[in-house]
Structures are given as structure tokens and as C-alpha cells.
Amino acid sequence: MTETEAIRLFKCLSDKSRLQILKSLAIEDMYVERLAERLGITAPTVSFHLKKLADAGAVTSYKSQYYMMYSLKKDIFETSILDIIQEKSDEADAQARRDAVYRQKVIDAFFEYGKLKAIPAQRKKERIILEVIVQEFEYDRIYSEREVNIIIADFYDDFCTIRRDMIGEGLMERDTRGYWRVNP
Amino acid sequence: MIDQKVSGLNVWFEEKIGLCGQRNRELNEDGRADEAVFEKVKSNIYDVFRTVLSVAVKTGSGDADAVRTFFVQRAEQIPAGWAAALEKAKEHNDIARMQTEQIKLDTVQEIREAFARIWEGAE
Numbered sequence: 001m002t003e004t005e006a007i008r009l010f011k012c013l014s015d016k017s018r019l020q021i022l023k024s025l026a027i028e029d030m031y032v033e034r035l036a037e038r039l040g041i042t043a044p045t046v047s048f049h050l051k052k053l054a055d056a057g058a059v060t061s062y063k064s065q066y067y068m069m070y071s072l073k074k075d076i077f078e079t080s081i082l083d084i085i086q087e088k089s090d091e092a093d094a095q096a097r098r099d100a101v102y103r104q105k106v107i108d109a110f111f112e113y114g115k116l117k118a119i120p121a122q123r124k125k126e127r128i129i130l131e132v133i134v135q136e137f138e139y140d141r142i143y144s145e146r147e148v149n150i151i152i153a154d155f156y157d158d159f160c161t162i163r164r165d166m167i168g169e170g171l172m173e174r175d176t177r178g179y180w181r182v183n184p
Numbered sequence: 185m186i187d188q189k190v191s192g193l194n195v196w197f198e199e200k201i202g203l204c205g206q207r208n209r210e211l212n213e214d215g216r217a218d219e220a221v222f223e224k225v226k227s228n229i230y231d232v233f234r235t236v237l238s239v240a241v242k243t244g245s246g247d248a249d250a251v252r253t254f255f256v257q258r259a260e261q262i263p264a265g266w267a268a269a270l271e272k273a274k275e276h277n278d279i280a281r282m283q284t285e286q287i288k289l290d291t292v293q294e295i296r297e298a299f300a301r302i303w304e305g306a307e
Contacts, residue, residue, distance in 0.1 A: 016215035044283050045219060051279035052218075 001076075003091070005057065006084045009076070012056035017041060018049045022072060025059060031067040103128050116156040119165075127169055133162060134171040137181040148172075148179045186248045190241055192302045197234040201227050222287055229291040233259065252303060259299070263292045 001009070012018060020039050024030055032050065036043040050070055053059040058077075061070050106128045110117055116133075120126045136151050137143065143151075145163075152159035163179075166172045172179050204227035211220035236258045244251035266288045273281035 014215070015217060017219060041219070044286055045222070048218070048279050048283040 001079055001084055001087060003087065006087070009056045009058060012052050012058060015049070017045070018053055021046065021049055021053065022058065025070060025072040029064075029069045029071040031064075031069055035070070107132060114155070116162075119156070119158070119161060126165065130162070130166050130169055130171055134166055134181060137172065139181050139183055142178040142180050144178050186241075186246060186251065189248070189303050190237065190251075193237055193299065194234065196298050196302060197230050197237070200230045201234075204230065222283070225284055225287050226291045229288055230295070232262070233292070233295045236262070255299060255303075256296075259292060259296050263289055266292075 013022075017039065021035055024035055024038055030038075032043050032046050035050075036046045039046070050059060050061075054061065058073055059070050060073050061068050063069070106120070106125045110120055110125070110129050111132070116129060120129060133152060133155050136154075137148075148163055149159045152162045156162055163172075167174060167179075171182055173182055174180075204223045208220045208223040208227070211217070211223060233255075237255060240251045240254035240258070243254055266285050270282060270285035270289065273279075273285060
């Protein structure tokens with residue numbers, strides 16, 4: 001289900017009459033007049049709601065003798081809300097572009113000629129500058145603490161804070177052997 | 185006599201508009217927003233014809249027949265476009281538009297009947 005389809009479905013469901021229609025159709029397939037009788041609303045109003053539900057992909061119809069029968073599209077309702085949330089957003093590319101612009105803005109603000117001017121107070125911004133510094137470390141290589149300090153010192157004098165924060169942010173790990181860059 | 189008829193119709197319009205407003209609020213509170221809109225549509229039609237009545241009274245200058253003719257003519261002319269819109273909506277299976285146009289036509293029919301009853305004493 002695309003994001004647009006999900007929005008249309010949720011909008012459609014946020015109406016008590018339509019929800020009542022779906023509840024009735026969950027019991028059995030019904031025609032317009034039967035639904036109108038059950039729910040105490042006029043047949044044209046039921047048709048109006050059924051059209052909206054059909055457009056949202058929630059119901060389907062078929063002919064049975066003289067009647068147009070409506071039934072619930074069960075597969076739509078078997079989709080979990082988590083599945084819908086985890087679906088790739090139509091907005092994902094735009095979000096990624098906005099993130100990249102923001103990231104570059106932070107880098108430009110805190111780095112000058114390759115040197116870090118100050119450690120950002122905001123965690124989100126500090127994470128960005130730490131991600132820049134950690135790129136100087138190779139994957140699958142163990143560094144001694146001295147090597148780590150030297151590399152960080154090229155960016156900022158307070159290498160102890162940067163080193164500790166890179167561990168804290170999960171960008172690097174350490175044990176008795178030394179430090180290494182965490183694979184993403 | 186004419187004042188009594190106009191007053192009777194205005195009371196009827198006020199009651200209808202008031203009822204629509206009440207139904208609109210109740211339906212909105214009950215989470216039935218689209219049906220609440222239908223009540224608003226009805227209310228607007230009552231309001232349109234309440235205005236038509238006041239114009240009819242003004243142009244009729246105390247002549248009851250002139251007022252009646254003006255109102256009845258407008259009650260035929262104004263919905264002509266709605267009937268055409270309903271047919272067009274049916275052609276395109278536009279259920280939402282069909283519903284709105286049908287409500288407008290049903291309401292104007294109710295107004296015609298109320299006018300006949302109150303103005304012409306058909307009750």
C-alpha cells in the first residue's frame with residue numbers, strides 16, 4: 001500500500017457511518033437497501049459512503065441476481081499498521097535531500113579549513129561532526145589509543161572528548177586490543 | 185394577511201435552518217462529517233429561499249399574487265441547474281455529486297410544498 005493509498009484509506013475510515021458499513025459487511029455481503037435498513041440511514045447516503053469505501057479500496061461489489069452486492073476487501077484489513085508505516089515513503093527522496101542539506105550546513109558551520117571549531121552542544125549536530133571525523137578510520141583495523149588520539153588531534157585538540165563521544169555514539173568500539181571503527 | 189403568510193414561512197425557514205444546524209453539530213460530534221455536510225447543504229438551500237421570499241415580498245409591494253408568482257417562478261428556475269448537474273453526475277457515476285444535487289432538489293421540493301401549505305392554505 002502506497003503512502004497516498006494509506007492516507008486515503010485512513011481518511012475514509014474516520015467516519016462512523018462508514019465504519020458501521022464495514023462492520024456490517026464483515027458479517028456478510030449486503031446490498032445498499034439492506035445496509036440502509038440496518039444502519040438507519042438513507043439508501044443514497046449508503047451509496048455515497050460505499051463509493052468512498054470502494055475508492056479507498058476497502059470494499060468491492062459484484063452482481064447477484066437483481067442486486068449489486070458489496071463485500072469487504074479483507075486483504076486490505078489484514079495489512080498491519082506497522083507494515084504501512086514501514087513502507088518506503090513517497091517522501092523518502094525529498095527527506096533524504098533535506099537531510100543532506102542540513103548535514104552540509106552543520107559541517108560548514110563547525111569545520112574551518114578541515115579543523116573543528118567547537119564541539120556542538122546539540123547531540124544531533126555533534127553526531128554529524130563525529131561521523132565526519134570517523135571517516136578517517138579504516139574498517140576492520142584495530143587502532144591503538146595513541147593512533148586514535150593522533151588522528152582526532154588533526155581535527156580538534158580535545159581528542160579525549162571526541163574519542164569518548166565516538167564510542168558513546170556507537171561509531172567506534174574498544175576492548176583490550178584497542179579501538180576499531182564500527183561497520184554500519 | 186400577507187404579513188401573516190410571510191411570517192409563517194419565515195418561522196418555518198427558521199425552524200428548518202435551526203434543525204439543520206443542530207443535526208450538523210450532532211453528526212459532527214458523532215464522527216459523521218460527510219452527513220454533517222449534507223445538513224449544511226440543506227440549510228443553505230433553506231437560506232437561499234428565505235432570501236428569495238424576502239426579495240419577492242419587496243418586489244411584490246403588498247400584492248400577494250405578485251409575491252406568490254415571484255416565489256413559485258424562482259422555485260422552478262433556480263433548481264433547473266441542479267437537475268442538469270444531477271443528470272451529468274449520473275452520467276459520470278459521480279456518487280458524491282449525485283448525493284449533493286439530490287439533497288438540493290429534495291429540499292427545494294419540500295420548500296415548494298411548505299409554501300403551498302402555508303401561503304395558499306392548502307393544509
